[in-house]
Amino acid sequence: MGQQHGEHHTIPLSLYYKILGLLLFLTVITVAVAQVDFGALNTVIAMAIASIKAGFVLAYFMHLKYDDKLYWVLFGTAVFFLIVLFFFSWLDIVTRINPPSIL
Amino acid sequence: MSTVKTSEHRHHAHHFDSAEHEYQSSKFGTWLFLVTEIIMFGGLFVGYILFHELFKETFKVGATFLDWKLGALNTVVLLFSSLTMALSIYYAQQNNKKLVLTNLYITLACGFVFLIVKYFEYTHKIHEGLLPGRYFAYDGPEVAALKELGFSNLGLYFSFYFTMTGLHGSHVIAGMALIAWLIVRAHKGEFNSSYYTPLECVGLFWHLVDLIWIYLFPLLYLVG
Amino acid sequence: MSSSASVASRFMPPQGSEIAANVDSLYAFLLIVSFISCVLVIGGLIYFAIKYRRKHEGEKTPYIAHNTTLEFLWSFIPFVIFMVAFAWGWLVYYQLRSVPENGLEISVLGQKWNWTFTYKSGRASSGEFYVPVDQPVRLVLGSADVLHSFFLPAFRTKQDAVPGRYTQLWFKPQREGSYQVFCTEYCGDQHSSMAAIMHVVSREKYEDWLSNDPYKGLPLADIGQKVHTARCIACHNVTDVKGIGPSFKGLWGRQETMDDGQQYLVDENYTRESILNPNAKIVAGYPKGVMPTFAGQLNEQELLGLIEFIKTLK
Amino acid sequence: MAGTSDPNKNYLNEKSGLWSWLTTLDHKRIGILYMISVMIFFAIGGIFAMLIRVELFSVGPTIMDAATYNRAMTFHGAIMVFMVIIPGIPAFLGNFFLPIQLGAKDVAFPRVNLMSWYCLMIGAAIAFTSLIYHGVDTGWTFYTPYSISTNNGTLFMVLGAFVIGFSSILTGLNFIVTTHKLRAPGMTFWRMPLFVWALYSTAILQVLATPVLAITLLLLAAERLLGIGIFDPALGGDPVLFQHFFWFYSHPAVYIMILPAMGVVSELIATFSQKTIFGYKAIALSSVGIAAVSFFVWGHHMFVSGQSEVAGILFSFITMLVGVPTAIKVFNWVATMYRGSIRFDSPMLYALGFIFLFTIGGVTGIILATVGVDVHFHDTYFVVAHFHYVMVGGTLMAIMGGIYYWFPKMFGRMVDETWARISFVLIFIGFNVTFFPQFILGAMGMPRRYFDYLPAYESLNKISSIGAWTIGIGFLVGLGVILHGLYRGQKSGPNPWGGKTLEWTTSSPPPHENFHVQPVVTAGPYEYR
Ligand code: HEA
Ligand code: HEA
C-alpha cells in the first residue's frame, strides 16, 4: 500500500525564488549561446541547457526531488521509449539505400 | 456515490483508507497522465528532430522568421507562472487563502499574456503567408536562396512550428481552464494544509506545460 | 478477374528462380518446426485433458509450483530455434536484397491502378513486360501517387513503391514462362486489379520484343485502343456503363457540364487537357483528383491515337 | 467500512433506471456498460466480416462493388481493433474483476473510469459519422499518402480513433494506480492473481504506447486539414515515417490485445484443473517481459515498405525474442494440467481452444518474423490468417471463456451448459475452416485487401466463406446462451467453479462495494492443496 506518512515536504520560499532566478539566468544563457555558431553542436548545446532547466523544474517545482522515486522511473521510461522511437526511425532513414532513377 | 464532499476537513473518497492515501493515489495518477503527455509531445519532437537532421538548411532558414525576443518573453512569462503556481501550493500548506488566490490569479494572468503574445506571432505569420506545408505562400528571397541549395520545403518548418506550438497552446488553454476552476474552489475556501490535492495535480500539469515550452523555445526559435 | 499467367495451383506458386527455392526451403524448415511445436503443445494438451479429466468431485491435485530444468529447456530450445530461423532468414533476405551489378535495369512506375515499365532503350509498355531468361533484372520502382507494392509470387519477392523516392528489387528468372505481378499495398478502389504479367523469354525473343515498335503500321485509332486497354480501361468503359470516370461511348462532340456548372464541347483541346491536366475541369458528378495526369507518360502519337479512338466510339 | 449490509442488495439492484447506469461510478456497472457496447460493436464488425466473406465467395463482383468492399474491409478491421478487441478484456472483464481480485472497493478513480467509457462511446460515434462522408477506405492502418488524398470520411474515423485512444489510456492509468495503491491488506505483488498481472502489464502498454497513436492520428488529421506534409511526399514528407509512428503503437497494441487474454486463460486453466498454476512467477514476469520487448519490434510490419535492410534485420531479430516469454506461458499452462483434476465446462473449453489456436497463430507469427520469408508473405492472406488466429482464436476465445467463467459472478446466474458447448464447437470448427485455408491462400500468393481474385484461388475462398458463416451461427447461438442465462439461468452460488481468487469469496452478484467484510489475504492466489 502507499506510504502513509502524513507530512508533506514543504520547500522554503527562498529556494523557490532561487530556482526561478536560476531558470531565468539559464534562459539568458540559451539565448546568448545561440548567437554563437557551434555548427553541428548547436542543437546539442541548446538541448543540454534545456534539459538542465527541465531538471530544475522537475526537481523543485514539481517536487520530484522529495517524492517517490517511482516518478523518476516513470519519467525515465517515457523518455527512454521516445529515444527508442527516435533511434530506430533514424536508423532506418540513414541506412536506406536510395537508388537513383535510371531514366 | 462513493465520494464525500471534499471540502470537509480530512475527508476522502470511500474506497481509500485515508486522505493521505487518496492524495498519494491522485498524485500517482497525475504523474501517469503527465507521462502520456510527455510521450505525445515527444512523438512530435522525434518527428521534428528527424526532419531537422534531413533538412538542416530549411530549418535554419525557418527559424529566422521567428522573433526570438517574443519567444524569450513567453519563456519568462511561463517560468514565472510556474513559480506562482508552486507558491499557491506553498501557501495552501500554510493555510493562507488570500495568497493562494493571489498566486492563482497571477498564474492565470500569465497564461493570458502568453496567449496574447502567441496571437500576435500567429497573425503576423499568417499575414506573411508563412503557413504550413500545402498553404505556404511566402515568396521572399529566402525561399529562392533555399531552392538554390536544393531545398524547397520551407513549409515543412512551419508545419512543425504550427503543430507544436498549437498543441502546446491548447494545453495552455486547458491549464488555464483548470486554474480557473481552482480559483472558484479556492474562493470557497476548499484548500488548506490538509487538503490541496487538486492544486498539486493541476500544478503538476502546469509545470509540464512550462517544461515543454522550455524545449520548444530553443528548438524552434534559436537553433531551428 | 482473369489472367493468362501461371499462379499457384498447388501449395506454393512455381519457383521462378533459385532464390525462390531457397525461400521455400526455409519455409519448409519453419513449417516442420512449427508442426512439431504444435504437436507437442496441442498433443500434450489433449493428452493431459483426457488423462487427467475429473473422475469425481473433490479430487486432490499435487502441488507442483515449478521445475527449473523443464522451465530452462522450454525457454532455451525455442530460443535456439528462433535464432536459427532468424539467421537463416537473414541469409535468404541477404540474397533477396544483394543486387548484382550487371543486371538489366527497368524502371517501373506504379500509378493508380497500373504498372508502367520503361526500358533504357526508351521502349515502354504497361500491363505486361518482357525479360530475358537467365539474366539478373533490377527493377527501380517509383510511384506517381500513393504507395503501391510490386509482388512477384513466383520469385518470392516484393517491394513497396514509395512516392517521392525510388526503391529497388531484383531477381534472376531461370525458367521461361509468364508470371503474375500483383499490387500488394492497398492503393484504392482498383487495388485488386492493379496486376501485370511478366514474360520470361529467350534472349532472341526479348530482343525482338524490345526493338519491335508495337504501333508499327497501325492506324491511329488502333493505337488509341491499345493505349486505352492498357491505361484507361480501369476507369473509362466504352460501353454505356459508367465506371470511375465517364464512359467514352458517345463522348465525342457532346456538351459536357462541369461541377461548377460551366459547359464545354468535347473536342481535341478539351480531351487533350482532360488527359494532361485532368484537374483543370471536373465533370459534374465525378470526384476531383481521382484521374491522374498522364503528362510525360503518353507520347504525341499515343495522345492522337486516343483522340482518334474516342472519336470512333459513337 | 463494510459494503451494504442487506444481503439481498447487490450492485445490480442497488439503484435502478437508465440514468443510474449512465452516471454510475461503480466499476462493476461500468464494466457492464463496456460489455454491452463491446458486444454491439462486435456484432457490427462481425456483420461486415460476413459481407466480406459473401463477396469473396466467388470470382468477380458478387454482391458489391470494389469501393463498397474496401469500406466494409476497413470498417471491419477498425471496429474490431479499436472498439472490440482493445477494450474487450481490460475495460470490460478487467474493470469488473481487477478491483475485486485485489480486494479493493473500486478502482482508484471512479470518475475517470466512467469518463473512459464515454470516450469510447463518443469516439465510436465520431468514427461512425464517417459513414455520412463516403465512408473510409484506407484499411485500418491509415497509410499515408492514400489516407491524405482519399475522401473526408477518413478524418472522422481518425478523430474517432483518437478519442477512443484516450479511453484506453484512462483505463490503463486507473489500473496501474489501483494495482499499486488499493490492494487489500496482505495482497502483496506476488500474491496477485495472474489476471491482475496481465492487466497490469497491459496497462503499462496502454499508458506508454497509446499517446504515440494519439499524436500520429492528430498529425494525420492535421495533414488533411492543414496540409502540413510531414507524411506527404508531395510536400517533402516521408510516408514510411508514418508507418514507424503507426506501428510503434500498433505493435504494442497487439499485446494490449493478447496479454489480458493470457491472464484470463491462466485463471481458467488453474481453476478448472483444480491445481496450483505451474510457474506462477514465470507467467507473471513474462507478461511484463513481453510488454517491454514489444516496444522494440514494430518494424516487422515494414520489411518491404522501403525501410532499410539494416533496420529490417534488427527488427526481425528482436521479434524472435518475443517468442520466448510467450512460449514459456504456453508451456506453463500445459504443465498446469499435468496431474490436474480437469473439468470441461464451457469456460475451460474456450481456454483449451485458446491454447490450440493461439499456438498456431503464434508459430505462424514466427514464420512472418523470419525476414526472408516475410518478403513473400507480407500483405498476403497468410498475414490475415495469422492475425485472426491470434486475435479471434486467441483474444476472442479468451473473452468468451471469461464471460462464461465469470457470468455467475456478474449476474448471479448460470448459463445453459449444453448450448454453450454447442456454440463453442460451432465457433471452433468454423474458425479453423475459415482461416486455415487462408494460410494456404497466402502461401499461394493471394494478396490481402483484394476485392477480387484470380480463379486459382476460388475453391479455398469458398471453403473459407462457408467456415465464416459457421462462426456466425456459432456466435448467434452464443448470444442466445448469454441472453437466456441473463433472464432464465439457474441461480448460482458464490463459487460454482471452486475458484480460489478473491472474487469467489464474495456473494454473486457482488454487493455495491464488493465485499461484505474487508478481505485480508494470507496466501497466494491458487492454493489448491
Ligand atoms: C493479438 C494479436 C497478435 C499477437 C499476439 C501477435 C503475435 C505475434 N506476431 Fe503478429 N500480427 C497481428 C496481431 C498479433 N500478432 C496483427 C493484427 C497483424 C497484422 C496487422 C496488419 O497489417 O493489418 C500482425 C502481423 C504480424 C507481422 C507482420 C506481417 C506482415 O505484414 O508482413 C509479423 C512479422 O513479424 C508478426 C509476428 C508476430 C510474432 C512473432 C508474434 C509472437 O508474439 C507470437 C509468439 C507465440 C508463439 C511463438 C507461440 C507459442 C510458442 C511455442 C508453442 C513455442 C514453440 C514455437 C516454436 C519453436 C516456433 N505479426
Ligand atoms: C479482433 C479482431 C477481428 C475479429 C474478431 C475478426 C473476425 C473476422 N474476420 Fe477479420 N479482420 C481484422 C480483425 C478481426 N476480424 C482486421 C484487423 C483485419 C484487417 C483489415 C484491414 O486490412 O485493414 C481483418 C480483415 C479480414 C479479412 C480480410 C479482408 C481483406 O484483406 O480484404 C477477412 C476475410 O475473410 C476477415 C474475416 C473475418 C471473419 C470471417 C471473422 C469472424 O470471426 C467474425 C465472426 C463474428 C460474427 C459473425 C459476429 C457474430 C455476432 C452475432 C451474430 C451476434 C449478433 C448480435 C446482434 C445482432 C446484437 N477479416
Ligand code: CUA
Ligand atoms: Cu497499387 Cu495496390
Ligand SMILES: [Cu+2]
Ligand atoms: Cu507486430
